[in-house]
Amino acid sequence: MDLYYSPLACSLASRITVYEADAADRVSLHRVDTRAKRTADGADYLAINPKGQVPALRTDDGEVLTENAAILPYLADQFPGAGLAPASGLERYRLSQWLSFIGSELHKTVFTPLLSPTADEGAKAFARAAAPARLAYLDAHLTGREHLLDRFSVADAYLAAVLNWARFTAVDLGPYPAVAAYVDRLHKRPAVARAMQEEMGLFQAA
Structure with a gap:
């Protein structure tokens, strides 16, 4: 499989998933310049993913998947022994619920405007105003819990990538102690x- 990523983008969740599954020998990582829409070897990334965004995953069958909500469960299903996604039942739908919440309510609503160099102050103000209710909801869920589900899952991998952006956007996690403790636990996970560490090095070297 081929995973297309950009350092510290949301594709970090897929890298975490690959490492959690001990599957680094099964997945080749390809860096993408999302502004130039080129891979590190100069290939036209739009020919791989016409949206020009990361992540994208080329499967062993040559199919291309995009979007975290599709790629992360797919990766989990390729390595079921790692237990990164419930196989079926209500817990599988709970996984979808959290992937959707992270993607729509945190990734796109809060952090994308704050990280965007082209978002105007109105968009950034909307994002800052939207953050407290969403982080409070997450904090309530994580109070007394180690993970989003009963064990570490690809939803936690995605949330780790998204909450990592708090330090780049001045989003204060201090008022949400369960979220802050959760982030600390995640950062200690091998x-x-x-x-x-790998993607921070790549990001700083760019």
Whole structure:
């Protein structure tokens, strides 16, 4: 499989998933310049993913998947022994619920405007105003819990990538103690620490 990523983008969740599954030998990582729409070897990334965004995953069958909500469960299903996604039942739908919440309510609503160099102050103000209710909801859920589901899942990998942006956007997690403690736990998890260290190095070297 081929995973297309950009350092510290939401594709970090896929790298975390690959490391959690101990599957680095099964997945080739390809860096993408999302502004130039080129891969590190100069290939036209739009020919791989016409949306020009990361992540994208080329499967062993040559199919291309995009969007975290599709790629992360797919990766989990390729390595079922890692237990990164419930196989079926209500818990599988709970996984979809959290992937959707992270993607729509945190990733796109809060952090995308704050990270965007082209978003105007109105968009950034909307994002800052939207953050407290969403983080409070997450904080309530995580109070007394280690993970979003009963064990670490690809939803936690995605949330780790998204909450990592708080330090770049001045989003204060201090008022949400369960969220802050959750982030601290994640950063001590070997696969998460490895993925973040690697991508931070790549990001700083760019």
